[in-house]
Amino acid sequence: MNKWQGWRKIRYESDLDPHFVDEIASIPGGETLYSCIQCGTCSGMCPISPYMDYTPRQIIAMIRAGFRGEVLSSYTTWLCASCYSCTVECPKDIKLTDIMYATKRLAIRGKVYPKRFPTPVLAGEFFKAVEKYGRSTESWLLVNLFMKTNPFKVFRQMGLGLRLFSQGRLSLKRESIKRRGELKSILKVLEKEHMVKSKDELVSAGKEVA
Amino acid sequence: MSYIYYPGCSLKSTGRAYEESLLTVFDALDVPLKELEDWNCCGATAYMSISELKAFALSARNFALAERQNGEEDYAEMVVPCAACYLGLNKAHRYLAEHPELRETIDRALEAGGLKYNDRVHVRHPLDVLINDLAPDKIKALVKRPLEGLKVACYYGCQLVRPYADFDDQHDPQTMDKIVKMLGGEVVDWPLKTRCCGGSLTGIVQDVGLRLSYILLAEARKRGCDLIVTACPLCQFNLECYQSRISGIYGHKINIPVIYFTQLMGHAFGLSDEKLGLKRVFVSPSRAFSKAEGGQHVHG
Numbered sequence: 001m002n003k004w005q006g007w008r009k010i011r012y013e014s015d016l017d018p019h020f021v022d023e024i025a026s027i028p029g030g031e032t033l034y035s036c037i038q039c040g041t042c043s044g045m046c047p048i049s050p051y052m053d054y055t056p057r058q059i060i061a062m063i064r065a066g067f068r069g070e071v072l073s074s075y076t077t078w079l080c081a082s083c084y085s086c087t088v089e090c091p092k093d094i095k096l097t098d099i100m101y102a103t104k105r106l107a108i109r110g111k112v113y114p115k116r117f118p119t120p121v122l123a124g125e126f127f128k129a130v131e132k133y134g135r136s137t138e139s140w141l142l143v144n145l146f147m148k149t150n151p152f153k154v155f156r157q158m159g160l161g162l163r164l165f166s167q168g169r170l171s172l173k174r175e176s177i178k179r180r181g182e183l184k185s186i187l188k189v190l191e192k193e194h195m196v197k198s199k200d201e202l203v204s205a206g207k208e209v210a
Numbered sequence: 211m212s213y214i215y216y217p218g219c220s221l222k223s224t225g226r227a228y229e230e231s232l233l234t235v236f237d238a239l240d241v242p243l244k245e246l247e248d249w250n251c252c253g254a255t256a257y258m259s260i261s262e263l264k265a266f267a268l269s270a271r272n273f274a275l276a277e278r279q280n281g282e283e284d285y286a287e288m289v290v291p292c293a294a295c296y297l298g299l300n301k302a303h304r305y306l307a308e309h310p311e312l313r314e315t316i317d318r319a320l321e322a323g324g325l326k327y328n329d330r331v332h333v334r335h336p337l338d339v340l341i342n343d344l345a346p347d348k349i350k351a352l353v354k355r356p357l358e359g360l361k362v363a364c365y366y367g368c369q370l371v372r373p374y375a376d377f378d379d380q381h382d383p384q385t386m387d388k389i390v391k392m393l394g395g396e397v398v399d400w401p402l403k404t405r406c407c408g409g410s411l412t413g414i415v416q417d418v419g420l421r422l423s424y425i426l427l428a429e430a431r432k433r434g435c436d437l438i439v440t441a442c443p444l445c446q447f448n449l450e451c452y453q454s455r456i457s458g459i460y461g462h463k464i465n466i467p468v469i470y471f472t473q474l475m476g477h478a479f480g481l482s483d484e485k486l487g488l489k490r491v492f493v494s495p496s497r498a499f500s501k502a503e504g505g506q507h508v509h510g
Contacts, residue, residue, distance in 0.1 A: 170223060
């Protein structure tokens with residue numbers, strides 16, 4: 001009997017999501033994605049690509065081929081520090097940093113990001129604070145982040161934190177804007193709008209055209 | 211010309227010394243900065259990861275407030291020192307001008323808050339203002355303690371000159387170099403001036419983040435620099451506050467002061483350490499400064 005060889009690594013056509021590329025390309029300026037020549041300049045420029053599970057060039061190829069699950073659950077998108085090296089150097093003007101933001105947003109909406117990995121948690125906590133107060137308070141952002149990812153880390157960072165407190169560089173006082181209501185009504189209008197269209201929205205838009 | 215100052219969240223917290231030194235130095239140069247009333251978060255990196263539209267709306271509210279505060283004048287010149295805020299606001303500024311559909315949505319949102327944006331804002335970095343708006347001799351005229359013999363590495367970081375800024379070169383920016391030379395300092399040839407410091411990864415994915423900072427520090431040390439100057443609160447924090455941890459992890463003792471370019475300017479102008487936030491540092495620059503003053507130790 002054959003030994004079990006693990007989950008199959010190849011993908012069949014039916015496993016792929018043909019709408020994925022259009023979904024990502026629906027961001028402003030996203031249509032440049034279709035003109036990628038796979039030259040690898042982005043991966044060469046990226047200071048973090050050696051630590052990624054897929055390089056930026058591979059991510060583009062995978063988006064275009066429809067590897068939705070692999071792309072959205074990869075670490076690559078959460079390791080991107082948004083330094084824009086790839087965007088500046090791309091010979092086809094692909095805004096790769098914006099594409100990384102798009103995959104981050106889709107991963108969060110689909111809840112497929114790596115669990116307890118701190119970058120998506122940080123983004124979530126930052127978003128909540130700004131939505132409520134209009135500003136971010138660095139001390140609370142860090143406390144909430146550690147509580148949700150690795151509470152023991154609070155102790156490891158304690159020395160650094162205390163030193164910052166003593167220098168007046170961290171404070172527990174909440175930063176907030178005065179007219180929170182004004183900001184709330186602005187953001188409320190955008191509640192239902194997404195810049196990256198979801199798969200269902202794309203499919204139904206396609207049907208309308210047909 | 212009058213300027214509206216947009217601090218951003220970091221300059222009120224870990225980057226307080228940047229705010230203190232910026233305001234002191236601009237005051238000495240007789241360029242008043244007036245803080246934007248009720249400013250909100252720029253919609254930085256982390257916000258962009260959740261909702262791009264809301265991030266643009268946050269920037270747009272700041273623009274609308276700046277126009278209102280500016281009154282009848284043609285353009286509100288908004289001075290943004292934090293590199294991440296500068297990028298975020300600049301990006302929103304450009305996208306709102308280039309993508310009418312996006313603009314229409316954002317206008318609708320602003321209207322719900324009783325605000326309106328009329329494209330009468332310029333997003334400016336302090337380096338841009340210092341080099342392009344001021345008379346060339348104005349900075350030189352104020353120098354009381356020239357930085358003779360001080361070897362300085364100018365660190366611009368990633369988000370300041372990439373990808374939307376047009377006041378400096380994206381590959382080999384020069385504005386900070388020019389300022390250091392005006393102050394009498396020597397600029398070290400250091401090709402990593404726009405390489406990423408690791409951003410927020412230094413705190414949360416340390417295996418990756420700290421190495422990126424280490425690469426910058428090790429190269430600066432190899433090239434014999436006495437001091438690194440920067441224009442970004444996160445870069446300053448990463449390169450300075452993690453230095454002892456980085457020395458431990460990579461077995462390479464590094465002890466280089468990392469300060470804001472505005473602090474260096476203020477020091478050369480002869481202003482006090484308190485006013486420049488120079489007491490809020492982990493690695494004291496006093497040894498480097500005394501080198502510039504002929505080896506006499508002047509800081510306690």
